[in-house]
Amino acid sequence: MAGPRLTDDDVRAAIRNSENRRLVELTEEMRDRQQWIYTIEAIDFITRGLNDALEAKEREQGADAESGS
Structure with a gap:
């Protein structure tokens, strides 16, 4: 008994969903990296x-030492 056949639309939807998941992952990675950049900039400041x-x-201490001598 054969399973249901995937249509071209099913395949396209699966690819689109996979790409969307990867886009979400990349967005989260970029957000994490941006947070590190903000942290590093704050530490630098x-x-x-x-x-x-x-x-x-x-x-100030050098000036005090010179005026005291």
């Missing part, structure tokens, strides 16, 4: 701010 503050503190 914070690090630059801390470095600027450290450099300012070092300059």
Whole structure:
């Protein structure tokens, strides 16, 4: 006994569904990557701010040392 035959429309629908699933997967991957980019940019921003503050503190201490001598 033969099973039901797939029509061309059935095959096209299956391909379309498969492509849609892959598109959803790719979209989720891109969203995850974008979140990492935002995280890295935030870390970079914070690090630059801390470095600027450290450099300012070092300059301040250097100026204090020069004026104290």
